[in-house]
Amino acid sequence: MGMVADDLADYLSTQGVGTAATDLFVGTLPSTVTQGIAIRETGGIFSAHTMGASPSGIGSPKAKVERPRVQVFSRAATYATARAKIQDCFNLLDGLQATTINGVLYQWVAAVQSPIDLGLNANFQAEWSCNFDVVKAVSTSTTT
Helix, strand or coil, X not given: CCCHHHHHHHHHHHCCCCCECCCEEECCCCCCCCCEEEEEEEEEEEXXXXXXXXXXXXXXXXXXXXXXXXXXXXXXXXXXHHHHHHHHHHHHHCCCEEEEECCEEEXXXXXXXXXXXXXXXXXXXXXXXXXXXXXXXXXXXXXC
């Protein structure tokens, strides 16, 4: 049971968007990769707790769901390719519900906005991104 970015990268990989460590990465997209996708965890909102649970989850009962946010980032040599790849991610993730990935139940994934053009980087490669809110079961492990 990994972290949210690892899980969503695995999901996108199984859906044919990319191959882990080749053109699909968790965290930063290496500068040596001309065309690829990266998923990084960003700030979400507080976990949902049942009555009487502290925000830290100490005591019983603990948090029931986590609500993280992720950013999906696309880079390619051309505008059209980078745009198409981020759209593939958008189509697969926006509205994803009741899906178990790596043993963790993802109740809901929703795009915060449509994909946005970030312009060209220093190497004149096109870059796009999109952010997603996630509602998921609390992960019980910190390893991937």
